[in-house]
Amino acid sequence: MENSNSSESKSKTSNRRDFLKYVLTTGLVGFAASIFYPLFSYLKPPKQNEVEVSSVMAGKIDDFAPDSGKIIKFGSKPVLLVRLKDKTFRAFSATCTHLACTVQFKSDQGIIWCACHNGKYDLNGRNISGPPPRPLTEYSVFQKGKEIYISKNA
């Protein structure tokens, strides 16, 4: 009789202890979460509304000598505008498809070249040598009066 009583009180204390443990742990976890949730949310950079650009004015036609290339600011991205020897224009995304360096026009070899890892593209934007995995995205170029515009290919 006595035995069963003491074991009953023991199970009661252990019940109480379990309950306390549960309450304290939950409280502690909640407290930690209320500190770390704001902390980690803060560290996540907010999305900036990037201005959607569909076309930009690159400059006057006389600014671009034949057989040369120039980086044009297209929204927040660089675009390479190339004027070929035959005076026609071509534009490509200037972001190398390998590791996102900015490419340049190399007139002596007649190619588009990435200085970071010696990636090479031909003047149609096709990757022809080196590490780039994909061709450069082409942009369309049109002329309005004396001004040259670049726009995204639909």
Added chain:
Amino acid sequence: MKNSIQNIYKWIDDRLQIKVLVEYMGKKYVPVHRHSIWYYFGGVSLFFFIIQVITGILLLFYYKGSSDLAFESVKFIMSKVQFGWLIRSIHGWAANLFILSIFIHMFSVYFEKAYRYPRELTWLSGVLMFFMALGFGFSGYLLPWNELSFFATRVGSDIFGVVPIIGEPLREFIRGGSDVTGATLSRLFGFHVALFPGIFTVLLGIHLILIQRQGISEPLHYNKEEKKERKKMPFFPNFMLRDLLLWLIVLNLLAILAVYFPAELGHKADPFSSAPAGIKPEWYFLFMFQSLKYLPAHILFVDGEVVGILLFGIAGLLWLLVPFWDRKSSRGEHNKLINYLGIFAVMFIIILTILGWTS
């Protein structure tokens, strides 16, 4: 789990003999008496410093320290970054409470004469940290580059220029030019996030090592009691757990203040606009600002302001050097003059702060 922790401990102990250190730390005791409550404010100040370092680093992820971008980047933190307003508000509130807590800690140490032999160096490092805390406040105030901070910095740095001989070059050095411009912002930004934290950390290290080495000061009245009647508790874990509990309470207080009274931003600084009416410095500079107002334009042949600033300079120097001119306390004797001077200083600061606040 327990085993692997023990293994890691053993691995480190094998190489560094940290057992000796842990045993050494276990010997530190905190005297228990009617003024024991004041022992907590050093720890609270330390806690605020830790908070400032963490929130300061977080703010650095988005803050831009140039006159063109500073205001906009703080606005960005306040409006776009998730919980950015909270981080900035905590940084602002903790800064104020940090200085308040240092004030309390410093004056309690002063009244208990805990600076007396052999703790002169602890006092020196502490007062230097107090001055640096004021420097943190002054330099940090400009960083949002708003109207208030711009003019407060202009006035504040102009005061340095009043000091004879070194004043002008000093003002030029702080401003990075003859006026408050973007150059001042870059400079104070550098002070606030690199120079001051570096020096402060070294001073704090010295301060804490000294306390660990010398143990916690026992007040004179406690020393006069019978050895048997002196009560004490171990620092680890008894006092430290109480410390941690208080830190938890302080953290909650900080969160409440930051949420219900978030930091404001105001208008962007415009060097070509006139100073807004009712411009005041932060509360911890207010008593000095207010006393300068009461001084006459000329005292004998000298500008009133010059006299005022020299007096504050001398008072600050005397304060820093207390342990070296209060020889009585070091001998274990009662020094009433120290108490009167301390009470005068506290009353002076409180009354002039209130006058400055309400004027």
